[in-house]
Amino acid sequence: MVTAPSVILRAGLFTNGTFMASSTRVTFPNKLLPYVLLAPQLAITAIFFYWPASQAIYQSVLREDPFGLSTQFVGLDNFRRVLGDPNYLNSLQVTLIFSVATALIAMALALLLAVMADKVIRGKGIYRTLMIWPYAVAPAIAGMLWLFLFNPSMGTLAYLVRSTGYNWDPLLNGDQAMVLIVSAAAWKQISYNFLFFVAGLQSIPKSLIEAAAIDGAGETKRFWTIVFPLLAPTTFFLLVVNTVYAFFDTFGIIHAVTGGGPGKATETLVYKVYNDGFVNLILGDSAAQSVILMIIVIGLTAIQFRYVERKVHYG
Amino acid sequence: MANVELTNVRKVYGSSVEAVKGINIAIDDGALCVLVGPSGCGKSTLLRMIAGLESITDGTVKIDNKLVNDLGPAERDIAMVFQNYALYPHMKVYDNMAYGLRNRGMPKDQIDKRVKDAAQILELTQLLERRPKELSGGQRQRVAMGRAIVRSPKVFLFDEPLSNLDAKLRGQMRVEIKNLQRQLGVTSVYVTHDQLEAMTLADILVVMNAGSVEQIGAPLDIYEKPASTFVASFIGAPPMNLVPVTADGSGLVLGDGTRIGAEGLVIPGNGALIGFRPEDLEVSAGTDTHAGGLALDLKVLGVEPVGAESYVYGMVGGERVVVRVPGRSTSQTEDHLRVIIPADKLHLFGTDGKRISSE
Numbered sequence: 174m175v176t177a178p179s180v181i182l183r184a185g186l187f188t189n190g191t192f193m194a195s196s197t198r199v200t201f202p203n204k205l206l207p208y209v210l211l212a213p214q215l216a217i218t219a220i221f222f223y224w225p226a227s228q229a230i231y232q233s234v235l236r237e238d239p240f241g242l243s244t245q246f247v248g249l250d251n252f253r254r255v256l257g258d259p260n261y262l263n264s265l266q267v268t269l270i271f272s273v274a275t276a277l278i279a280m281a282l283a284l285l286l287a288v289m290a291d292k293v294i295r296g297k298g299i300y301r302t303l304m305i306w307p308y309a310v311a312p313a314i315a316g317m318l319w320l321f322l323f324n325p326s327m328g329t330l331a332y333l334v335r336s337t338g339y340n341w342d343p344l345l346n347g348d349q350a351m352v353l354i355v356s357a358a359a360w361k362q363i364s365y366n367f368l369f370f371v372a373g374l375q376s377i378p379k380s381l382i383e384a385a386a387i388d389g390a391g392e393t394k395r396f397w398t399i400v401f402p403l404l405a406p407t408t409f410f411l412l413v414v415n416t417v418y419a420f421f422d423t424f425g426i427i428h429a430v431t432g433g434g435p436g437k438a439t440e441t442l443v444y445k446v447y448n449d450g451f452v453n454l455i456l457g458d459s460a461a462q463s464v465i466l467m468i469i470v471i472g473l474t475a476i477q478f479r480y481v482e483r484k485v486h487y488g
Numbered sequence: 489m490a491n492v493e494l495t496n497v498r499k500v501y502g503s504s505v506e507a508v509k510g511i512n513i514a515i516d517d518g519a520l521c522v523l524v525g526p527s528g529c530g531k532s533t534l535l536r537m538i539a540g541l542e543s544i545t546d547g548t549v550k551i552d553n554k555l556v557n558d559l560g561p562a563e564r565d566i567a568m569v570f571q572n573y574a575l576y577p578h579m580k581v582y583d584n585m586a587y588g589l590r591n592r593g594m595p596k597d598q599i600d601k602r603v604k605d606a607a608q609i610l611e612l613t614q615l616l617e618r619r620p621k622e623l624s625g626g627q628r629q630r631v632a633m634g635r636a637i638v639r640s641p642k643v644f645l646f647d648e649p650l651s652n653l654d655a656k657l658r659g660q661m662r663v664e665i666k667n668l669q670r671q672l673g674v675t676s677v678y679v680t681h682d683q684l685e686a687m688t689l690a691d692i693l694v695v696m697n698a699g700s701v702e703q704i705g706a707p708l709d710i711y712e713k714p715a716s717t718f719v720a721s722f723i724g725a726p727p728m729n730l731v732p733v734t735a736d737g738s739g740l741v742l743g744d745g746t747r748i749g750a751e752g753l754v755i756p757g758n759g760a761l762i763g764f765r766p767e768d769l770e771v772s773a774g775t776d777t778h779a780g781g782l783a784l785d786l787k788v789l790g791v792e793p794v795g796a797e798s799y800v801y802g803m804v805g806g807e808r809v810v811v812r813v814p815g816r817s818t819s820q821t822e823d824h825l826r827v828i829i830p831a832d833k834l835h836l837f838g839t840d841g842k843r844i845s846s847e
Contacts, residue, residue, distance in 0.1 A: 380574035383541050388588035388635075389562040398587075402578045 226467065232460035239454035251461035260437060261445070261462070268441040271355060272419035279359040280411055283366030284404075288396070290367070291374045301371065308364035312422065316429030319357035343431065347438025350431045354439050357430055358423045366411050373407035374400070405485045413477050420470060442466050490552030490565075490642035490675055491517045492538065498546035499533050507533045509699040510547065515692060518673045520666070522707075524686035525696035526722070532647055534696075535679045539645050540564050552642055562591075567636035568645040571652065573628045575620040575635075581607075582616040585634045606638045609668070626657045633665070637672060644669065644676040650685065662688060683723050687711065695719045717841040720763050726799060728835065729766065729809035731784075734759040742805025748784060756838060763835035766799065766812035769827045781830045786811065788823040800825070 334341040343349040433440035450459025492515040499508035508530040523531040536542040540561035703715040714720035720728040735755040786802040798817035
């Protein structure tokens with residue numbers, strides 16, 4: 174059965190067209206129009222997502238020399254080799270630690286700042302604007318900032334840390350390098366999370382907080398029993414976004430700060446894809462890694478929606 | 489059980505905005521006091537000051553003879569029903585009602601008993617496992633009430649609790665609130681802008697305007713003897729008719745120059761307003777006069793039948809007035825009616841809006 178193409182839109186957005194009363198479903202009189210309207214978005218998705226993704230899948234079953242002169246179909250060999258590589262498993266572990274730490278720290282600090290900003294009465298706007306600025310800093314620049322601050326030989330803050338007697342050297346110490354990139358990555362993401370938490374806090378009716386106060390709940394109790402549960406939709410959304418951020422958007426920071434080192438202590442999956450593909454020119458392995466990465470992220474997001482979202486209460 | 493006493497309570501926002509201007513109210517133990525007034529008159533602010541949600545700039549608030557100015561909302565032993573109910577959306581009805589008790593560290597079995605008792609009274613027993621969004625407006629309202637009564641507080645505070653309900657449900661809940669309050673005997677303060685709610689619920693009615701009290705008293709006393717033109721036009725629907733008159737050497741003159749005969753009616757030199765309720769007018773044929781009363785000519789502008797009665801709108805002396813007649817009205821637009829205000833139903837206000845005592 175062929176039905177007229179229809180698009181769900183918010184009521185009132187379209188005043189022409191057939192508007193069905195008491196429903197938000199708009200039926201377009203022209204069958205072609207909806208496709209034309211969707212075309213730009215679909216084109217962008219196809220060109221910048223599906224095409225490269227299919228290229229990656231295609232390359233992942235090939236073995237190519239760095240110059241692309243000889244290409245050979247090898248089936249799943251690349252996957253076998255990648256998954257059997259201890260360096261790859263190390264990279265997986267690094268990614269997990271990095272992502273969990275970055276997401277948690279970025280979200281926890283953002284929430285703390287948002288709760289505090291919510292209490293500010295004078296200069297609220299200025300305070301919020303200042304909080305949002307770090308988001309406008311490009312990842313590589315953010316990485317450089319942190320590098321300059323904490324580089325053991327020239328960093329101002331590194332100098333202070335070392336003057337306390339602590340042997341700060343992220344160039345040699347893998348754990349310290351991890352701390353540094355987690356800090357830089359979390360610092361950059363705090364602004365974004367802050368913005369959403371502020372909006373989330375504002376959407377909680379004041380009267381709920383007042384009712385809880387009358388009900389004898391102190392400030393801390395109110396936060397954990399009323400505010401935090403009501404922020405759950407925001408928190409869940411940010412969890413997904415931050416995980417994806419930590420996986421994919423932190424390449425610039427890692428590249429600028431540690432370059433995956435020392436050794437392979439901060440080589441995340443994405444960084445390894447880059448390293449193997451574009452530095453070492455092992456194109457087949459690199460492509461296989463991207464495909465695995467894709468599967469991991471799809472799986473991760475599915476788990477988040479399947480299990481974590483159940484705990485989310487949409488008011 | 490407690491009385492509530494407000495003495496010279498003031499609220500100033502910033503440095504100059506005076507929202508509440510020195511209010512004195514004493515509410516007896518078990519009484520239901522209704523604060524009524526138009527939006528922005530300070531009634532909600534006053535309620536929130538009693539609740540402890542708003543700081544008190546000046547004056548004292550006493551609950552059960554104890555000064556509570558500096559106590560937090562939780563320490564005042566009050567319960568409040570909010571306009572939007574303020575139910576915790578992520579908690580079941582049971583937990584919504586138990587929340588306040590749990591915070592006070594009450595043993596589980598006691599909490600359970602109290603919640604179930606309250607649910608019984610409010611017919612919520614079947615709904616205890618639901619979440620607020622699965623309830624209708626009226627049910628949410630009941631849960632909000634339940635959350636207030638489980639705590640057995642000294643004072644109930646209601647902040648326009650019925651304004652989110654439709655007219656029919658509002659009438660029903662009004663009766664329930666009244667009965668519940670009587671039954672529990674808990675001193676209550678109720679804020680509303682609806683004069684009908686105010687009239688029907690109040691033991692003691694406080695009419696507020698622009699941060700001050702216009703009149704305090706029993707609802708019917710206020711209805712029968714409004715202290716000012718503001719009260720006269722705010723309490724009662726349709727509101728009291730007010731027509732300005734002045735006196736000259738030979739009698740009384742209305743705004744448009746019409747002379748009216750009124751024996752025994754003394755008007756101050758600078759004029760006055762005569763007030764009469766729409767239902768107190770007698771429509772008479774011909775040119776009857778009424779002993780001691782006031783006879784006026786009314787030109788009909790329109791008739792609104794509302795079923796049991798009809799509202800006849802018209803002009804008297806250049807002022808719009810409304811007359812309430814039982815059943816259908818035979819008047820037509822452009823008709824001239826002779827209406828008579830019995831002497832004992834006539835209200836007289838000075839040009840400052842204050843009532844001129846007739847006795």
